[in-house]
Structures are given as structure tokens and as C-alpha cells.
Amino acid sequence: MFLSVFDMFKIGIGPSSSHTMGPMVAASRFLDHLRGLSFSVAGLRASLHGSLAFTGVGHATDRAVILGLAGFTPEDYDAARAEQVLAQITASGQIDAAGLGTLTFAPKTDLIFDYDTKLAGHANGLRLMATDRQGDVIAQEIYYSIGGGFVVTEGELTAPPRKSDADYPYPFETAAQMLAMARDSGKSIAAMKRANELATRSPVALDQGMRRIWQVMNDCIDRGMRAEGILPGGLQVRRRAAAIHAALEAERGLNMNAPHTINDWISVYAMAVNEENAAGGQVVTAPTNGAAGVVPATIRYWLDHVPGANEARVGEFLLTAAAIGGLVKHNASISGAECGCQAEVGSAAAMAAAGLAAVLGGTPEQVENAAEIALEHHLGMTCDPVKGLVQVPCIERNGLGAIKAISAASLALRGDGTHFMPLDNCIEAMRQTGADMSEKYKETALGGLAVNVPNC
Numbered sequence: 052m053f054l055s056v057f058d059m060f061k062i063g064i065g066p067s068s069s070h071t072m073g074p075m076v077a078a079s080r081f082l083d084h085l086r087g088l089s090f091s092v093a094g095l096r097a098s099l100h101g102s103l104a105f106t107g108v109g110h111a112t113d114r115a116v117i118l119g120l121a122g123f124t125p126e127d128y129d130a131a132r133a134e135q136v137l138a139q140i141t142a143s144g145q146i147d148a149a150g151l152g153t154l155t156f157a158p159k160t161d162l163i164f165d166y167d168t169k170l171a172g173h174a175n176g177l178r179l180m181a182t183d184r185q186g187d188v189i190a191q192e193i194y195y196s197i198g199g200g201f202v203v204t205e206g207e208l209t210a211p212p213r214k215s216d217a218d219y220p221y222p223f224e225t226a227a228q229m230l231a232m233a234r235d236s237g238k239s240i241a242a243m244k245r246a247n248e249l250a251t252r253s254p255v256a257l258d259q260g261m262r263r264i265w266q267v268m269n270d271c272i273d274r275g276m277r278a279e280g281i282l283p284g285g286l287q288v289r290r291r292a293a294a295i296h297a298a299l300e301a302e303r304g305l306n307m308n309a310p311h312t313i314n315d316w317i318s319v320y321a322m323a324v325n326e327e328n329a330a331g332g333q334v335v336t337a338p339t340n341g342a343a344g345v346v347p348a349t350i351r352y353w354l355d356h357v358p359g360a361n362e363a364r365v366g367e368f369l370l371t372a373a374a375i376g377g378l379v380k381h382n383a384s385i386s387g388a389e390c391g392c393q394a395e396v397g398s399a400a401a402m403a404a405a406g407l408a409a410v411l412g413g414t415p416e417q418v419e420n421a422a423e424i425a426l427e428h429h430l431g432m433t434c435d436p437v438k439g440l441v442q443v444p445c446i447e448r449n450g451l452g453a454i455k456a457i458s459a460a461s462l463a464l465r466g467d468g469t470h471f472m473p474l475d476n477c478i479e480a481m482r483q484t485g486a487d488m489s490e491k492y493k494e495t496a497l498g499g500l501a502v503n504v505p506n507c
């Protein structure tokens with residue numbers, strides 16, 4: 052089940068890892084597929100299904116697919132060039148696809164939101180098609196965007212993993228196995244995860260990659276705490292992070308702060324990230340875009356407010372958090388469309404709690420306990436974004452997720468790691484709750500807050 056720290060933390064674009072990043076990656080992969088064919092194609096078509104259809108407009112899924120078909124990728128996304136290319140495609144009804152020539156694609160007719168046909172493999176399905184000069188489909192592939200920017204084809208969904216777990220020194224698939232290996236080896240969770248990462252990359256590549264991840268996270272916080280204005284999408288949601296941050300800075304040193312003001316600092320870091328995400332900016336999936344604020348806010352809280360914190364140990368935080376995120380993804384889900392927000396912000400909080408407990412000196416048992424507390428108190432949380440936009444409740448929710456994560460780490464560190472509910476059982480409870488959850492509450496914007504919007 053090995054999932055790299057770079058699978059759990061991916062640099063990408065907002066507003067959604069499953070509905071924006073994933074479809075863009077799928078379109079880019081489809082172009083690669085077409086380049087490998089022995090015949091040429093003349094046009095492209097796409098259809099969006101399930102949650103991608105219901106909330107695709109709010110999540111800019113249509114833009115992501117078109118730009119992906121034009122060769123854009125989340126990692127090196129250029130916002131200014133994207134606008135030009137979109138305008139060209141809309142005006143001309145054609146896409147210049149590198150290595151494939153100029154292909155017909157009229158966004159209005161060749162990109163279909165199919166609300167009626169749910170594809171069998173996952174709630175987030177898209178079908179990409181290539182046509183000949185007569186408009187007949189001559190090649191197609193179904194992709195599923197399974198959360199956190201992960202994309203699989205229909206065949207890959209059921210295929211066995213390419214690299215065997217035997218190739219990694221600590222091949223844990225459950226928290227119980229992880230703790231047993233930590234006891235036997237005397238290593239921390241981060242040290243075991245690091246050893247697993249080094250099976251496929253050099254220490255320099257690992258450390259540079261993690262530094263880059265933290266740099267993008269931290270830059271995103273800083274950008275979000277400066278930016279003002281109204282977020283796109285039509286809800287007229289005003290960015291708040293900059294004003295809250297300015298007020299917090301003004302209060303510094305005035306000896307007038309209530310102790311709970313620290314919660315505002317934590318929230319403002321998370322909200323800054325999620326406002327950037329909602330604006331389509333560059334973020335790091337952690338483990339998804341919708342939940343991208345929780346881990347960075349918890350790290351920034353630790354660095355800015357906890358004596359003794361040291362940026363050189365952020366890698367240890369990220370490795371621990373990725374170990375927990377991998378367990379959740381492998382045994383349940385990190386997708387709001389699959390299991391509701393408990394799988395997104397809940398998973399992010401579990402990851403952040405574990406990372407914080409680790410850098411504060413927690414034992415593997417205390418780290419596992421921290422993750423369990425954080426996840427347990429997100430169980431049942433639905434995904435009901437208003438208008439399908441990753442704004443309400445998502446932006447504030449990340450702040451509250453980070454606050455819970457920090458409390459969970461703190462509570463766990465006050466014990467000795469023994470506790471009633473194992474993390475594995477909590478992850479299974481999340482999976483079962485997600486399976487039972489009505490589709491209305493799984494990123495379809497058909498229930499909950501999404502249908503209880505005031506008329507103003």
C-alpha cells in the first residue's frame with residue numbers, strides 16, 4: 052500500500068484536488084494515451100459524471116479538463132496563459148495538442164455534464180474521447196478522480212500495485228502493524244516512513260522535495276494573509292484572512308489578548324490557504340485541496356507560537372502526517388465524494404495531529420492516539436459545499452480542523468499512548484459511515500448547507 056509523502060502532499064491548483072486537479076491530470080494522461088496510438092485523431096470530447104457533473108461548475112472542472120486537453124498540468128500551471136488559451140479554444144473550437152496537431156473541440160458541445168449516468172467505479176468519473184473527421188468516437192478512456200489529485204483508469208482501479216510491499220523496509224498497512232514495527236525497530240513513525248521513501252529516491256531528493264512542499268504551503272499562507280477582495284463563483288464571499296491577520300498583528304504586545312486568541316491565529320493560517328484555494332491559486336493537497344489548510348496551519352502554529360520549534364524538523368512532521376494519511380486512504384478514503392468531509396478535513400486533522408505530536412516528542416503510541424482523537428471527532432461530517440464551491444463551509448472548516456488537530460495532539464501527549472479506541476477501528480468507522488451516508492452529503496451540493504442558503 053506504499054503511498055509516498057509526495058502522493059499525500061502534491062503541489063497543485065485550487066479549488067479542488069478531486070474536481071480540478073484530478074480531471075486536469077486525467078486529460079493530460081489522455082493526451083499521452085493518444086500519442087501512443089498508431090492512428091491519428093481529429094477531435095476531442097469529454098463527459099463528466101456523478102459528483103463531477105453535479106459540482107463541476109463550482110469546482111471549475113470544465114476549465115480543468117479543457118486546459119488539461121490543451122497540455123496544462125497542475126504542477127506548472129500558469130494562470131495568465133490559461134486565460135488566453137481558454138479564450139482561444141472557445142473562439143476557435145479547436146485545441147492545439149502537442150504531438151497530436153490541431154483537434155476540434157467546442158467547449159459548449161464537446162464537454163457534457165452528464166447528470167444521469169453515474170460511472171460504476173467511483174463517484175468522480177469522466178469519459179474522455181477522441182473522434183475521427185466524421186465525429187465518430189475512435190478512442191476513449193474512463194478516468195476516476197479518487198481524491199487528493201489521484202487519478203486512475205478503469206483498469207487501474209482493480210489492478211494490483213506495481214511495486215510490492217516487500218520492496219519497502221516497513222510495509223505497514225494498518226496502524227497496529229505500524230506500532231508493532233515501531234516497537235520492534237525502536238524507530239519513530241517518521242523514521243520508518245523515511246526508510247520507506249528512500250527505497251525509491253535519494254535522501255537529497257527526499258529532503259529537497261519536502262522543503263519545496265513546505266515552501267509552497269508557507270508561501271500560500273503568506274499570500275492568503277495579504278490578499279483581499281471577493282472570491283470567484285458568485286457567492287460574494289469576501290476574503291477575511293488579511294483583515295483578521297492585520298487585527299491580530301495590531302494586538303500583538305498590547306497585553307489585552309484573551310488566551311483563546313491563539314485559535315484566531317490558527318484559523319487565519321488555515322483560512323488564508325483555503326481562500327487562496329478557492330481563488331484557484333497554488334496550494335499543496337494535504338491530503339486534498341478542500342482540506343489543504345489544516346496541515347500548513349498546524350505547522351505554522353508550531354513554528355510561530357511554540358517555543359523550541361525548528362523549521363529543520365518540518366520534514367519529520369510531513370513524514371508522520373503522510374504515514375497517517377496513507378493509512379486512511381488505504382483503509383477508507385480521503386475523498387469527500389466518497390465518504391463526506393470526515394474523509395477530507397477529518398483525515399487532514401488526523402494527519403496534522405500526528406505530525407504535531409511527533410515533533411513535540413510524542414512516542415509512536417501517542418502519535419497514533421493523537422491521530423485517532425482528531426479523526427474520531429470528525430466522524431459523520433458531511434460534504435455539502437454551497438453552490439459546489441469550495442468556500443462555505445470549507446474555508447472556516449479548515450481553521451476548526453486545525454484547532455481540533457492541535458487539541459488532539461495536546462491531549463494525546465498528556466497520556467501515555469494507551470487509549471480505548473484504536474486508530475484502525477476509527478478509520479473503519481469512518482469508512483462504514485461514509486458508505487452509509489446519503490449521496491446528498493457527498494460533494495453533490497444536493498443537501499445540507501448547500502440547500503439551506505438564505506435568500507438575500
Ligand code: SF4
Pocket residue numbers: 341342386387391392393395396433434435436441442444445448494
Ligand atoms: S465540505 Fe469538506 S469535503 Fe466538501 S468540498 Fe468542503 S472541505 Fe471538501
